[in-house]
Amino acid sequence: DIQMTQSPSSLSASVGDRVTFTCRASQSISSYLNWYQQKPGKAPKLLIYAASSLQSGVPSRFSGSGSGTDFNLTISSLQPEDFATYSCQQSNSTPYTFGQGTKLEIK
Amino acid sequence: QVQLQQSGPGLVKPSQTLSLTCAISGDSVSSNFAAWNWIRQSPSRGLEWLGRTYYRSKWSNDYAVSVKSRITINPDTSRNQFSLQLNSVTPEDTAVYYCARWLSGTRPFDHWGQGTLVTVSS
Numbered sequence: 331d332i333q334m335t336q337s338p339s340s341l342s343a344s345v346g347d348r349v350t351f352t353c354r355a356s357q358s359i360s361s362y363l364n365w366y367q368q369k370p371g372k373a374p375k376l377l378i379y380a381a382s383s384l385q386s387g388v389p390s391r392f393s394g395s396g397s398g399t400d401f402n403l404t405i406s407s408l409q410p411e412d413f414a415t416y417s418c419q420q421s422n423s424t425p426y427t428f429g430q431g432t433k434l435e436i437k
Numbered sequence: 438q439v440q441l442q443q444s445g446p447g448l449v450k451p452s453q454t455l456s457l458t459c460a461i462s463g464d465s466v467s468s469n470f471a472a473w474n475w476i477r478q479s480p481s482r483g484l485e486w487l488g489r490t491y492y493r494s495k496w497s498n499d500y501a502v503s504v505k506s507r508i509t510i511n512p513d514t515s516r517n518q519f520s521l522q523l524n525s526v527t528p529e530d531t532a533v534y535y536c537a538r539w540l541s542g543t544r545p546f547d548h549w550g551q552g553t554l555v556t557v558s559s
Contacts, residue, residue: 380544431483
């Protein structure tokens with residue numbers, strides 16, 4: 331199975347900050363990397379697919395980059411509604427696997 | 438607009454079978470461009486993909502090795518839905534269960550059900 335490792339596990343930031351999340355795959359997954367946002371009690375919401383493509387309806391302050399094994403998700407200017415948990419997921423091969431998530435908290 | 442609506446019991450006794458259904462609107466379970474998945478989430482395991490069913494000239498399934506001996510995912514074309522059955526459950530199967538659509542090509546899980554908390558307890 332492909333292991334997905336996210337760092338950091340938690341992050342404190344303020345409204346207006348620029349933040350970057352990191353995700354590393356245990357082997358190359360090309361660009362088959364997706365990012366999700368999850369709020370308490372809700373299902374994950376797709377933000378970025380294929381490493382850098384913005385899902386329809388997602389604000390442009392979200393962006394993704396990377397290929398192979400190393401990927402980033404960046405929020406250019408944090409808004410109050412962005413405080414949530416962010417998870418990466420590889421869709422290169424089954425079993426599809428997720429990172430353990432990074433919880434973004436208000437500083 | 439694609440919507441996935443889950444149904445099923447929230448409490449299952451140990452050794453019994455967990456059964457959930459996911460009703461699809463705005464797409465077809467028989468689509469040649471989608472696969473229909475079950476994913477669960479627990480504090481100990483995080484998000485864990487369990488398996489999928491999909492149609493590409495014939496029906497196929499893929500399952501996670503961790504549950505392969507206990508899981509069945511079936512499509513129901515007459516009702517445009519799909520189901521999850523997980524046999525011989527233990528307390529370790531306690532989790533929030535989600536259904537989700539997977540799109541071929543770029544391959545994300547782009548639509549999710551609302552989630553069902555299933556507790557395994559006597």
